[in-house]
Amino acid sequence: MGARTCLAVVQRLILASASPARLRVLQSAGLEPEVIVSGIDEDGVGHLPPAGAVLTLARRKAAAVAAALPAARPALVIACDSLLEFEGRVEGKPGTAREAAGLWRRLRNRSGNLHTGHCLIDTGRRVEAAAADSAVVRFGDPTDREIEAYIRTGEQLHVAGGFTH
Secondary structure: OOEEEEEEEOOEEEEEEOHHHHHHHHOOOOOEEOOOOOOOOOOOHHHHHHHHHHHHHHHHHHHHHHHOOOOOOOEEEEEEEEEEEEEEEEEEOOOOHHHHHHHHHHHHHEEEEEEEEEEEEEEEOOEEHHHHHHHHOOOOOOOHHHHHHHHOHHHHOOOHHHOOO
């Protein structure tokens, strides 16, 4: 069953994320989800390996949004979380533009592991599917001027590792 057919049955697709990049991915697939941000605390998973942390956070986000929905109106809830592992450290969202610029300078011509967890909950059938995966990300060699131009967009403050595609 294709995405549109599945949605015709469910009637409602919810993205449990404020991520503009994740919203664009769904929209590029021809979907128009509602956006409901979970508001969960993302701390408290630092003891887990990165793949376990992103999977746990994706599940928590999806569960929080699904629990807040009326049972009479079934929905598919999609949640995701990502972390960049670089030089043995986990890099979340940079707190400031200065931190993001410093991270980008360290990432130049290097590679890191991007860990992403996904969770899909069908509230009507009370079924969950969740998984995590990792990919090696190779960074280019942006100049300081290019890094500063990217930092001015503010985009990097809202994504793990300070970058998006």
